Structures are given as structure tokens and as C-alpha cells.
Amino acid sequence: MSSPQPSTTRRLVILRHAEAAPAAASDHDRDLTPDGRAAAAAAGRWLAAEQHVPSAALVxxxxxxxxxxxxxxxxxxxxxxxxxxxxxxxxxGPETALDMVRGTDVDVATLVLVGHNPTVASLAHLLHDGQGNERAAVRMTQGYPPAAVTVLACPVPWAEVAWGGCRLVDFHLAGA
Incomplete structure (x- = not known):
């Protein structure tokens, strides 16, 4: 009798940064507002409660x-x-972000990617296979505000992740 093969399903958590200050010395230097800090912390508590524990983060x-x-x-x-x-x-853009996901080490089971819109929303939508959590899919189509979190299950190694190749597990609005 053969033993079962280990699952190759990976979890990809895509997060838009939380609410940022409207101005700084440069756009790159904009920090979070107090509400943004609270929303980011809320997203962390939600992910931990849902047991989406990352092996690595790409930020x-x-x-x-x-x-x-x-x-x-x-x-x-x-x-x-x-x-x-x-x-x-x-x-x-979403293609570059996908290339970065594909470059993730094979030993990473769950990857958190923290980025900017419109890239993160596009990435989440383009990876979603149209299956999975229907309620989350509807919420995701209604907008991708600061601190929005998408959780996808990708059934292949990171190097093989493709558009439409991941199942939507959940979508959460931490800042809401």
C-alpha cells in the first residue's frame, strides 16, 4: 500500500496596504494613518484566527x-x-507581481503579498478560477479598498501558478 502524497496546495494571501496618509515628501514615503494602522492590525488578527499563517511575505x-x-x-x-x-x-503590474509569486521558494506553504492597487486587485481577480467561496467573490467584485485581503488556494507549485489557476478561499475587508 502506498502512502498518500503530500498536498501541493499553496495559500496566497493578497493584501492591499492599509489607509495611507495623503501626502509625504514622496509617494514612496507615505506612512499609514492611525485608522490604517488599526486596519492592518485587524487584518493580522483575522488571518491568524482563520489560521492563514504565512511561511514568507513579499512586501x-x-x-x-x-x-x-x-x-x-x-x-x-x-x-x-x-x-x-x-x-x-x-x-x-499584475504580470510582474505574478512573476514574483512564481519565484517563491518551493518550501513556502503560505505566502502573503502586500502591495498596491490596482495591481493587487487585478492579481486577485486574474488568479481566481471562478470557483470557491461565492460570497467572497461577490464582495471582491464590489471593490478592493485599503486593507482588503484575498485568500487563494493554489493547487500547484509556485512556479506553475497561472491566471485562473487558484481557488478563492475568502475575501475580507479589514478596514470596514
């Missing part, structure tokens, strides 16, 4: 995305999760 190097990750990770108790602050995510 734009902009201040607002780094701060979103810091607040989220602190609230969830994920202070030891390896983080890559990726400059290309700051201005990436």
Missing part, C-alpha cells in the same frame, strides 16, 4: 506597505516570518 518597499506588514505581523504574532521588501512591487 513592496514603500513605507505604507512595510508598515502594513509590520502592524499585521505584530497583531498576528508573526514576528519571525521571513520578509522580502521588493522594490519592483511598488510599481508592478
Amino acid at each position: 513592496s518597499d514603500a513605507l505604507r506597505t512595510r508598515r502594513t506588514w509590520e502592524e499585521l505581523a505584530a497583531a498576528a504574532g508573526w514576528l519571525d516570518v521571513p520578509v522580502e521588501h521588493a522594490a519592483p512591487l511598488y510599481s508592478a
Whole structure:
């Protein structure tokens, strides 16, 4: 009798940064508002409660995305999760973001990607296979505000993730 093969399903958590201050010395340097910090922490608590625990995080190097990750990770108790602050995510389109996901180490079971709109909303919509959580799919089509979180199950190794290839697990509005 053969033993069952380990599951290749990966979890991809896509998060738009929380509410940012309207101005700073540069767009790249915009920090979170107090409400943004609270929403990022709420997203972390929700992800932890739902047991979507990351093995790694891919975060734009902009201040607002780094701060979103810091607040989220602190609230969830994920202070030891390896983080890559990726400059290309700051201005990436969905294709570049997907390429970055595809470059994720094979040992990462759950990846959190923290980025900017319209990229993160497009990435979530384009990866969604039209199946899974119907209620979440409806909510996701109604907008992707700051601190919105999409959780996708991807049944293939990261290098093989493709458009329409992941199942929608949940969509959460942490800032609502």
C-alpha cells in the first residue's frame, strides 16, 4: 500500500496596504494613518484566527506597505516570518507581481503579498478560477479598498501558478 502524497496546495494571501496618509515628501514615503494602522492590525488578527499563517511575505518597499506588514505581523504574532521588501512591487503590474509569486521558494506553504492597487486587485481577480467561496467573490467584485485581503488556494507549485489557476478561499475587508 502506498502512502498518500503530500498536498501541493499553496495559500496566497493578497493584501492591499492599509489607509495611507495623503501626502509625504514622496509617494514612496507615505506612512499609514492611525485608522490604517488599526486596519492592518485587524487584518493580522483575522488571518491568524482563520489560521492563514504565512511561511514568507513579499512586501513592496514603500513605507505604507512595510508598515502594513509590520502592524499585521505584530497583531498576528508573526514576528519571525521571513520578509522580502521588493522594490519592483511598488510599481508592478499584475504580470510582474505574478512573476514574483512564481519565484517563491518551493518550501513556502503560505505566502502573503502586500502591495498596491490596482495591481493587487487585478492579481486577485486574474488568479481566481471562478470557483470557491461565492460570497467572497461577490464582495471582491464590489471593490478592493485599503486593507482588503484575498485568500487563494493554489493547487500547484509556485512556479506553475497561472491566471485562473487558484481557488478563492475568502475575501475580507479589514478596514470596514
